[in-house]
Amino acid sequence: MSADGTTGRREFLSKAGSTAGVVGLTSLAGCGENDSEGNGSDGSDGSDGSDGSENLGDPLPTYTYLNNAQSYNPPRHDAINLIANQFGELGFDMDVEVLEWGTLFNRVDVEYDYDFSTWHTFFTIDPVLELSTTMYSENTSEGDGNFAGYENPDADELMDQYLVEPDSDARIDLVHELQQTLMDDLPQMPVVDMPDIAAFNNNQVDNWEQELELGYNSYWTMINLEMQGDETTLKGYWPETLSTMNVLGHNDENKHTYQFAVMYDTLLRLNGDGEFDTEVSLATDYERVDETTFEYTIRTDHSFHDGEDLTAEDVAFTYNYINDNEVPLFSVQAGFLEGAEVVDDSTVRVNLSEPLGPFNRLVATQLPILPEHQWADRDEPSQVNVQEPVGSGPLQFDYWEKGSEFGLTSFDEHFASVDFEDRYWRIIPEASTVWSNLLDGTLNYEPFGRIDRQLDENRDADNISVETQPATSFWHCTPNERTDGLDDPAVRKAAYNAIPRTSIVDQILFGVPEPGFNVVSPAFGPLHAEDVTTYEDSVETGRQRLQDAGYTYDDEGLVHFPAE
Structure with missing residues (x-):
């Protein structure tokens, strides 16, 4: 997909280099620490900017990388700019388009109108539940969930077998094989394994217990919280407004799931050990x-x-x-x-x-x-346009002031009641405002889980506590295989080589998470496989990979398809 008014590679690199979070990183971005490259490449730089120029195929199209606004998620905004910069170094002609989050999500997840995208994968109770939506071949029609456009009957068969298999050990073998298949094909590139984070004002609330699926925003967390002193209200925020009060009509974004998980009961719940309770x-x-x-x-x-x-x-x-x-x-x-x-x-x-x-x-x-x-x-x-949702969970609807605040109140008759009387979320886009409110007690917890400079600078304050645990979610970079070039695994693998995962962790995320290497997080325990194909952080390795696959470079350093 080429966007009108795209920014050329040279111009883009100049612009990206002046963006917050990118300055000072580009020199580090090619210095990956992961040398367990699974393809046997020697990592040499085979491109001198003119190799094969006498026999060039068509140039790869301009690729558009969709980015959230910096105010919505500053570190992810900076990481996307850095990745796009490295794609430019690889030889892709890149354009970055910054969008409001709701528009971006719709462009990717509903319209499939993008080339590269990055966000958190959805929190999920089981990896195949998520993958059978986002990676299943039959779901490539608009809005069905497979925004990557990935089609692989072998992966489909593994997911189908997993879902019907009653034996848990056999399911482990199947999901391990699925991980290897996906990491060989790379329809989705794990960038960073993001942890669950609970940052809170310990003068007002304590006893944060994580649950596998929704982390510190789960039902299990909420019913185990202990309010401190005279505080009776749990006070949080989100950087943007909710979209709906329809428990059957939301798009599975975390901002909705976190609300409905405590407003509605399900037949069974998991405890903090991942067991039915x-x-x-x-x-x-x-x-x-x-x-x-x-x-x-x-x-x-x-x-x-x-x-x-x-x-x-x-x-x-x-x-x-x-x-x-x-x-x-x-x-x-x-x-x-x-x-x-x-x-x-x-x-x-x-x-x-x-x-x-x-x-x-x-x-x-x-x-x-x-x-x-x-x-x-x-x-x-x-x-359905639901105005006042009625569930049976431990929290019940109180009010929704669209664009500013959403409030719940405790349902005292619930069999697993909470220790607070009310919970509200205020819409606060700016991280600095969130943290000043956390410090002075206007807010007492941070449900969004940002890892940014504000967290790094304030986590040691006396009235602030921070809990972290491995999470089921990760930042992904997902190419759209409907776009010319991105349907080739060699191009996707070269792009993954160019993603500076280690630099993103160390320089943008303050060393808190771990670089990603698998589409199933280690938080899933035995369902996670360590032994999958891994990829070095190295633009040079990516260039060599492209040349080995027959791609060539022109005098401007841009990649061309193999000549026919």
């Missing part, structure tokens, strides 16, 4: 009757926020409603559902259309239980 779940017992049948015993003394009883009928309705209406947010889960039925006042049976090995993890912890009396007459549920 019926003490804090709607279901007090569960049984796998056979490969395609599950039964759940639910609490009979629980209610929705509007006072109506939550019954087995509501649970069965929810599963059938999401399945019958093909809700996009839960398309993976719905693909395995046949239907749900009420057995008795406290028992619900869920029937599957085909086996799903990790059903409880992928479905029972994910589908929000809906009040039938609120949703039964709503058509096209993902499009």
Whole structure:
């Protein structure tokens, strides 16, 4: 994709060099510390700017790298500029387009109108749940989730086998093979393994316990927090406003997931050890009757926020409603559902259309239980304009002042209640304002999890504590394989060589995270594979890789396709 008014490579390098976070880094960017290159390249620089110029193919197109505004996420903004700069050194003609986050997300995730993009992968309870959306061949149509445009029947088969396999050890083998396949093809390039971070004012709140999927913004975290002194309000922020109050109509961005996870119950919840915990779940017992049948015993003394009883009928309705209406947010889960039925006042049976090995993890912890009396007459549920959501979770809707603040209040009748009376998020784009508010107590926690200079400078303050744990999410650089050149694994691998992961960690992220090397985070424990193809941080290695694949350079140092 070439954008009108693109910036040429030489001009771009000049501009990028004056951008915050890029100055002083370009000299380090080619000095990678990861020398475990999986392709056997000798790392030599085979390009002198004219090699093969007498037999050039067509030039690679100008590539547009979409970037978030600096105010939204300063370190990621700077990292993207640095990566684009290194792509220019590799020989790509680069343009960087800065967009407001919502516009950027829509361009990539819905319209597929981009060449390179970078953000956090979504937090997920299971890596294949995420990958079966973003890397599955059938999902390449607009808005279906595979924004990379990656198609590989072998990867599809591994994901399919994983989902139906009931044996956990066999699933480990399958997901390890999937990781190797994806790291060989590189449809998505892991840049940095971002940790879960809890930064908070310890005079007001303490006891932050992480949960695998949503880190320090999880249900488990919220029900275990301990307020300090006289404080009764949990006070956070987000750099941009929420988009919807529809639990079935959001786009799975963290800013929405963090709210709905505590506003709605699911059948099962995980504790901090990643185990199903019926003490804090709607279901007090569960049984796998056979490969395609599950039964759940639910609490009979629980209610929705509007006072109506939550019954087995509501649970069965929810599963059938999401399945019958093909809700996009839960398309993976719905693909395995046949239907749900009420057995008795406290028992619900869920029937599957085909086996799903990790059903409880992928479905029972994910589908929000809906009040039938609120949703039964709503058509096209993902499009409903919900003004005041009604769930049954430990926090309930209080107010939404669009563009400025969102408030929840505790639901004291919940079986796993919270230790605070209210929670609000204020919309604060500037990191400096966030930290001044954290220090003076106007805010008491930082849910966005930024790793930036403000964190580095303030983390040792007496009233500030910072907790970090490995997370399931990472910064990715994802090329759009619909674009000429980016459909070639050799080009993608060369681009990955050019990404200065070590410099990004050390110089932009203050040494807090680790450089990324796999599409499944180490936070997933045994599901993560260490032994995958790895790539050196080296522009020179990337250039040699391109030349080995038949690409050539012109006198301006720009890459051309192999000559026909």
